[in-house]
Amino acid sequence: FDTTGHYVWGRGDSPWLLYRLREILNPEIGTLYWCEGQKDADSLIDQGVSATDFQGLPLSDPELADLITSVATGKCNIVIPDNDSAGHKQAERFASFLYGLLQSEVSIQRGDDNV
Numbered sequence: 001f002d003t004t005g006h007y008v009w010g011r012g013d014s015p016w017l018l019y020r021l022r023e024i025l026n027p028e029i030g031t032l033y034w035c036e037g038q039k040d041a042d043s044l045i046d047q048g049v050s051a052t053d054f055q056g057l058p059l060s061d062p063e064l065a066d067l068i069t070s071v072a073t074g075k076c077n078i079v080i081p082d083n084d085s086a087g088h089k090q091a092e093r094f095a096s097f098l099y100g101l102l103q104s105e106v107s108i109q110r111g112d113d114n115v
Contacts, residue, residue, distance in 0.1 A: 016064040019052045020045070024071050031076040033109075034094065036087055040080065054079070054094045069101045078107045 018024060019038050023045075033051040035041040044051040052071075057064060077098055081091030091108050098106045 016058065016061055016067070018057075018067060018071060020050075021052075021071075024050055024052050026050070027074070029075055031078060032072060034077060034079045034098070036080065036082045036090060040082075044080075055090075057094075059094070059097050065101060068098070072098060072102055076107075077102070077104075078109050080109050083110075 019041055024032060029050045031049065033041070033044050033049055035044065035051055035053045036055050038053050038055075041051040041053045057068075059065070079091045079095045079098070081087035088108075088110075095106045095108050
């Protein structure tokens with residue numbers, strides 16, 4: 001809804017936010033899992049780890065890149081793809097993007113690896 005109470009389709013003029021932003025801003029987090037969807041992130045959170053998702057994020061948005069940098073800096077960042085070839089390509093693209101922002105190692109954890 002906008003300031004006049006009317007429904008706005010999509011996010012309107014609001015900035016992009018990361019899923020579970022409040023939790024992942026915690027500076028004490030050592031490892032952050034980046035999943036290809038919110039359900040996968042929630043499953044990991046239920047297992048006691050910190051997770052968010054990267055699906056659909058406009059990686060060309062400089063404000064979002066700044067937010068991702070502030071969240072991911074100083075953490076071990078692990079990208080978890082969906083278990084198909086499209087998911088693997090998407091995860092590789094996001095991991096490359098993260099590496100470009102952070103200039104530090106980013107891991108991709110395939111579905112056959114254990115969290």
